[in-house]
Amino acid sequence: RRELQDGDSVPSKLDYDAIIILGGPMNVYEEDKYPFLKDEDKLIKEAIKMEIPTLGICLGAQLIAKAAGARVTKNIVKQTHQKEIGWYKVNLTDEGKNDPMFKGLGESFDVFQWHGDTLKQDESIPSGIQLRACGICCGFDYLLCAAFMNKKLRIIPLLTFIYLVGIFFFFLYSFTQIDLNLTLSTSHLLYAIQQFFQRIGYFQRPLSTFLYISIVLLLYTLYFILYTIAKKNRLGNKNLWTLIGITAGLLFLSYPAFSYDLFNYLFDARIVTLYQENPYIHKALDYPQDPWILFMRWTHRTYPYGPGWLAMTVPLSFIGFQKFVMTLYLFKALMVGSYLASIVAIKRIMQVINPSHTLAGIILFALNPLVLTEALISGHNDIVMIALGLWSVYFLIIKRYWWSIVLLLISISIKFATVFLFPAFVNSFWHYKSREKINWEYVVLISLAGMMVSVVAATFRTQFQPWYLLYILPFASLLVHRPAVVISTIIISIAGSLQYIPFLYTGNWDPPIPTILNAIMVGGVLISLLVVVFQRRFIVK
The missing domain is CATH 3.40.50.880 (Class I glutamine amidotransferase (GATase) domain)
Known part of the structure; x- marks a missing residue:
């Protein structure tokens, strides 16, 4: 003493x-x-x-x-x-x-x-x-x-290193899916490297499928371990943001491997900036001489999104000067910025409703391999829509109502899905008008339920797509203290990532692949329900 x-x-x-x-x-x-x-x-x-x-x-x-x-x-x-x-x-x-x-x-x-x-x-x-x-x-x-x-954990630097190695391999793997009609660079060296990756993706499909499964399995394993460490408050704030920053930077440079939607975004804006036409009336097939048509899909459809998305993308198309690679990465920068904005919004909301689980909530969303695939690699505009939706919820919580409503309306003007957040807003305004205390966790639950309805509606309108899960994963991360939500999030995310395996192996989406994809997703939902039920019974016993 x-x-x-x-x-x-x-x-x-x-x-x-x-x-x-x-x-x-x-x-x-x-x-x-x-x-x-x-x-x-x-x-x-x-x-x-x-x-x-x-x-x-x-x-x-x-x-x-x-x-x-x-x-x-x-x-x-x-x-x-x-x-x-x-x-x-x-x-x-x-x-x-x-x-x-x-x-x-x-x-x-x-x-x-x-x-x-x-x-x-x-x-x-x-x-x-x-x-x-x-x-x-x-x-x-x-x-x-x-x-x-x-209680210092020396294993954290090792886990961080292995995780970033996995992200680097995911970045490299994305180039195996470069469309055969697309040349990213006129450099002989870079073109030779592009052909090397294309040979793996298109002509060595069993190897390509094995590499994808291995990388995704590694990332999900480390995702779960890092989440568990953060849950126990053993992962520092600085370590987490370093992981997020490096991950976002690497995958920003990746090729949009698993979807052609990003190319459609580029061409929709190009109809305005190059051809001075209305994309709600004209479609890509109306310009058969355009060289970008060669590596596009869904060229037969007119513009399916809201005016808000057009207002965001037309300036990027102007800045890109009709240069494909430059415009591509301007659009990807928008996706990366929206991904980071979503994480900051989740952090702000968690600091209000559940501060002791802030880092765990961030990890549940930010390091989710499915989120990385759909937001950073494929670059779906759903991440822009959902980022604005999250910030609208945050401003609702801190009673900045005008900002909240404006951001929600902008979010809806992108892809309409966040209209299902309205019940949560109505509930909050009703309690505020009645001068009753607002249970913000209940508001988040209503938001999650609303976005789940949005996923179901989108699925029945066309068919289920893995990036639809971007609608619900951010709100699930706000309920990180609920084991049932965490279990369902991880299992259903894995099922979403598995959706790409049949295509990577066969090179097409022909029957019976749609049936297989439905079975994978339904199986993921059923497995998550069984695990949740078993987990609850185990706790009760």
Whole structure:
């Protein structure tokens, strides 16, 4: 036992099985007034480096957080504007409930406290530091810390590296699907590389299918592991955003491998910018001399989207100067930006309705291999529509109603599907008018249900497409604390990714492939239901 405030020196050698750091009347940033805090900070940093189990209580928790890189500041809790001085409730987190150290205390208990400082919850808790409990004076942006335990996971850098290797191979694999009528570059070297990938995709289909299955299986495995780590608060905010940023950057450069829709977006805007015609009246087949026709599909249809999408894409077509590759990547930049905007919206919403599960919610959407396929590789405009829909929900939650309505209307003007968010908005406005407290989790549930109806409606109108799942996956990620939602999200996403295997193997969508695809999707839904039922019964027992 060392009493540093009484003049005891810090140990010169850390030959301890564990370290407990207690409280005190000083603040962590008062090192000039209390010089021993500097020595204590060095000791804690060394303990973290040596991976010695370290428990901090009160000031001790803040000292550990500071030593690990957190930002400790004066408490500015919006709801209370007060310090925790006296007897207050302490609530255990999920990690605290499972920690034998707190066994028998219950989920919450009275503790004498003397808190005046805080740290930012979602950004300042570093990777490897677990929050075990917190006081009741918590806003959604800030929280008063009661206990930390250092538990560094050295495996995280390895998992991150393997995940990014998987993303890199997914990026490379996309070029196996380059249309045989399309030449991306006139460079002899690049054309030779393009032909190498095309030979795999078109003339070595069993190998191509094996590579796709291997890459997707690897990504789903790492997706689940990283989600589990984030669920336990062992994945840092910085690590996650690094993963997301590198993933988005690599897949931005990928070829739109699994759909020709992006080419149709380009040509629809080209009808306006090059031919000065109305795409609602004219179709691609009306311009048979156009060289882009050679590598397109669905050339017989007129413009199927709303005016909002045309307003977004026509400027990109102008900026692209009718250069195919330049215009292609301008459109892909819009998709990547919408993907990132969706993630930020999910983060903002989670900070309001379920702050302790923010990172897990982000991962459930952002690293989902199906989301990466449909939003970043194939570049479907559904991601733009859903990004605006998510932000409209966020502004609804923070009571910026005009922004909320405007963004929802713009979202609907792209592809109409988000019209099914209206019931959630009506419910919120009704409660607001009645001056009743709004249950935002219930609003998210209504939104999820509405978008599920949208998927069903789109399926009956044509046929099911994997990118329709972009309608529901963002809202499912907001309910990450519900095991049934997480299980269904992962299993149905896997079923969506499997939809491409028959085409990759055979090179066509002819019968009986449509029947096989329906069986895969129905099977995915049934399996998820069975797993959810089994999981609930297991918990009850």
